[in-house]
Amino acid sequence: MTTGSSLLILGQGADPASERGVSCPGELPPASDPALVERARAAKAALGDRLFVLGHHYQRDEVIQFADVTGDSFKLAQEAAARPQAPYIVFCGVHFMAESADILTSADQQVVLPDLAAGCSMADMATYDQVEECWEVLEDAGIADDVVPITYMNSSADIKAFVGRHGGVVCTSSNARRALEWAFAKGSKVLFLPDQHLGRNTAVLEMGLSLDDCVVYSPNRPDGGLSTAELRDATMILWRGHCSVHGRFSLDSVNEVRARIPGVNVLVHPECRHEVVRAADLIGSTEYIIRTIDEAPAGTAWAVGTELNLVKRLAGRHPDKTVVFLDRTVCFCSTMNRIDLPHLVWSLESLAQGEVVNQITVEAETAHYARVALDRMLALP
Ligand code: SF4
Numbered sequence: 001m002t003t004g005s006s007l008l009i010l011g012q013g014a015d016p017a018s019e020r021g022v023s024c025p026g027e028l029p030p031a032s033d034p035a036l037v038e039r040a041r042a043a044k045a046a047l048g049d050r051l052f053v054l055g056h057h058y059q060r061d062e063v064i065q066f067a068d069v070t071g072d073s074f075k076l077a078q079e080a081a082a083r084p085q086a087p088y089i090v091f092c093g094v095h096f097m098a099e100s101a102d103i104l105t106s107a108d109q110q111v112v113l114p115d116l117a118a119g120c121s122m123a124d125m126a127t128y129d130q131v132e133e134c135w136e137v138l139e140d141a142g143i144a145d146d147v148v149p150i151t152y153m154n155s156s157a158d159i160k161a162f163v164g165r166h167g168g169v170v171c172t173s174s175n176a177r178r179a180l181e182w183a184f185a186k187g188s189k190v191l192f193l194p195d196q197h198l199g200r201n202t203a204v205l206e207m208g209l210s211l212d213d214c215v216v217y218s219p220n221r222p223d224g225g226l227s228t229a230e231l232r233d234a235t236m237i238l239w240r241g242h243c244s245v246h247g248r249f250s251l252d253s254v255n256e257v258r259a260r261i262p263g264v265n266v267l268v269h270p271e272c273r274h275e276v277v278r279a280a281d282l283i284g285s286t287e288y289i290i291r292t293i294d295e296a297p298a299g300t301a302w303a304v305g306t307e308l309n310l311v312k313r314l315a316g317r318h319p320d321k322t323v324v325f326l327d328r329t330v331c332f333c334s335t336m337n338r339i340d341l342p343h344l345v346w347s348l349e350s351l352a353q354g355e356v357v358n359q360i361t362v363e364a365e366t367a368h369y370a371r372v373a374l375d376r377m378l379a380l381p
Pocket of ligand 1: 123154243245246307333335
């Protein structure tokens with residue numbers, strides 16, 4: 001099962017199993033062009049109401065300045081769906097987000113990803129074939145009927161569709177607990193895709209399960225590297241996937257910042273590793289992180305464990321508070337950062353000339369079942 005968009009690796013042909021893509025067709029303006037900002041403004045003005053630009057919180061400043069709305073992946077997909085009058089949706093985010101926007105928007109709207117190489121390493125860690133194979137392992141172990149699959153929003157449309165077909169649900173980092181409660185009312189086990197950390201952190205810290213209730217399924221090992229007994233005993237079967245940005249924060253990062261900034265509050269995203277989340281003061285989604293810093297009293301200090309572009313923007317917005325990045329090393333989302341001003345200008349100017357470039361289209365059956373899993377999420381109590 002593949003989506004309708006061809007994702008190409010370095011111009012060498014299609015690779016439907018990967019989120020990664022290829023450089024854009026046509027001529028990109030050079031990054032050194034001093035008129036880029038002006039060109040983006042002019043193209044946006046020429047397109048007027050026909051265009052709606054979405055900007056994910058982790059985008060660069062040079063791109064986010066042109067966003068009509070900013071948000072996390074789910075909020076942006078909803079915003080796109082709420083603008084049926086805009087035939088062109090330019091999604092400054094990564095591939096799976098543009099897919100979700102295509103699924104939730106009308107057939108008349110076209111979703112454009114300014115650089116097809118803007119994929120997501122986490123979403124890449126669970127391919128359709130691997131998840132099908134995993135399900136066969138669960139069937140062979142005699143437990144598939146007891147398992148409810150949940151996939152994090154950060155997964156390809158194929159995986160969302162798989163989950164929709166098998167009675168499961170999509171979740172975000174804000175509603176993962178509600179999704180787990182819903183799933184455990186239906187079955188005795190959960191297969192959580194593709195982020196092991198969000199699954200483990202929610203199950204253990206919010207649902208009261210123990211680490212011993214969780215096993216990790218490794219897609220590259222025979223039978224996931226698990227025995228039949230381990231699968232039968234487990235309550236949470238966690239996919240071995242993670243975010244390459246949030247997975248970098250360590251317990252050392254937390255200890256180091258506490259020693260460096262006395263009284264600092266450590267605020268992290270639940271995609272961080274379990275020991276990091278346990279050592280933090282506050283845990284929450286990107287929207288929660290933004291709200292917490294916005295509402296914090298002046299004079300307070302915060303070490304934030306999430307993507308660096310967002311942390312830098314929060315620090316700039318609150319000069320009366322100390323806001324630092326949790327780790328000392330640079331930690332941008334490299335794929336999200338593929339969307340830069342030259343790619344944005346190129347896609348906007350192409351649209352203004354009537355040419356739709358880098359359109360993301362999800363094949364109808366995949367879109368249908370992915371929507372089933374998304375609608376179940378929207379109906380969560
Ligand atoms: S921050 Fe992590 S989960 Fe988000 S797009 Fe980048 S790699 Fe994927």
